Amino acid sequence: MSRRAKRQATELVPAHLYGLRRGTTPVLTALCLLFAIFVLAPLVWLLINATKNQAYVYGSFGFWFAGPFRLFQNIAALGQDISGAGIFVDWLRNTLVYAVLGAVGATILSALAGYGFARFRFRGANALFFLVMATLLVPITSLALPLFLVYAKVGLVNSIWGMILPSTVSVVGIYLMRTYIEASVPQDLIEAARMDGASELRIFLRIAMPLSVPGLVTVLLITVVAVWNNYFLPLIIFSKNSLYPLTVGLSSVSAAAESGTKADLVPVLITGGLVTVLPLIALFLLLERYFRAGALQGSLTG
């Protein structure tokens, strides 16, 4: 990382060469600051209001603390079924299961297929790759409904596999892995290994994959986010609230909170939103450099 950072620093054209007017940098920095406030404000609001009770969420200034400090009671409420809509902790566990299994599956399938497309020329390869890319055009809303109708025939409605299996198909994942492998797994190396008598599977596992770790991490991150944030598919295929992921669970709480008759649901909604968002933000901050330096760079420039 440090080596890369140093190289980038030396590659940067020194700013004074542009001959900018004196005020330019402060003005641009101020613009960035304004946009940063715009971006962070809702998350700050979420954090502050997770400490309030329902009356103070509506009755006090949104960007400062007010009333009794209720954060821990609000978090405790996430373990209870106070709306009749279901239990937040169940949704969190479901989301973890769907995201981990779906993303790991998608990464494995993308790595296999990306390698197959990048390093082999077989009959129909181009047509199949075009077919894969073309599925980007089919809207998820056009797929989820027929998927539900198919599930109804084969008994996959209200099954976790109905959620996990389609999540293992990642078109973006294949595209990224293909481009990454083309750039970082030399054909010469594969040929050499073949001459040494290595099996195809062994070459894939012991040569291609170790060279593709940044690409694999990027695909894993992208697919975790995709499953974590998926709303339409689980909304359609699950009717039992014990199977909901966070997104569908929260939307059912928000519907119940607005219908108004039930107990204090707004703090559950806000605190639940906070707990939904924090793990992914933490994951990104931890793995940021993969996202930056990884496959995005190689793949999207061309």
Add this chain to the structure above:
Amino acid sequence: MADQLAQAAPTGTSLRIRRPSAGPSRTARRGKVRQWPGAVFIAPHMLMLGLFMLVPTVYAIYTSLYTTKLIGGTSFSGGANYVTVLQSSQFWDGVGRVLLFGVIQVPLTIALAFFFAAIFDAGIVRFSRFFRTVFFIPFAVPGVVAAVMWSFLLLPGFGPYATFAEALGLGKLNFFSSQLILPTLILIVIWEFTGYNMTILYTSLKSIPREVTEAAIVEGASLWRIILRIKLPMVMPTVVMLVFLNTVGALQLFTEPSILAAFQPQAISFGFTPSLFVYNTAVGSGEYNLGAAAAVVLALIIGLLSVAGLAVRRRDGEFS
């Protein structure tokens, strides 16, 4: 890329390795190479793609050709569902709405993203690393949570943003009124996706060699000229791809309006977007066949627009 290779190659395998070449080497194919394993490697993915994308697509078309009645069961009805969809003013209102939404949101998002990516790339902003990280954060926020947060922030009357607007002398704004609901959705989607687009454009700009910039400086070009006349054309393929992805996303708009509908039911109608029309028809009203027909029409509209877009780019010589 090359230094990663140099580090990873010796540790990655116990096999005897010839000196690895320093980059992608498509020219290095020689002799007869076994190619059947390629098909085996892609088989698992193609199987899943077939089962979970192609089968449902075919089934949607099949379903859309039938009609289910309470009395008499399911019978073949040909294009009747399509006639119903194509004659539905609600459906077309929704299509018009997402087109208008996309025409405004996509250029705004990409212009903002390019502006920030370009000034970060030029290194003329302080704390640019911090800003890049912050701008990217909303990508990790699910659309459901984003819509919930913004529903509270923009609440008419006592939401903080309505209060700010009033303090600024804009009067009592109702962000969920029929005039403002579309700008409100645009605001939310810009909040969600600007950072993601910025990150991709930034990595793309970073790949332009510094010699290009240096040569332009020697020629006396100003920074803004370098950004707009030299760098922007060089990252045009990335911009085109982002326009495509953002447009497809805009046409499928569903999550944000469907969550807002819980808070502001009067603002979001049955067919506010085509995706909501599909969902409300199929799940809300239980008319699966009609919903499937609407889903097919929506997919065709998106496909046609994409092909038309590609054709225009090709005619203009952007793609070879």
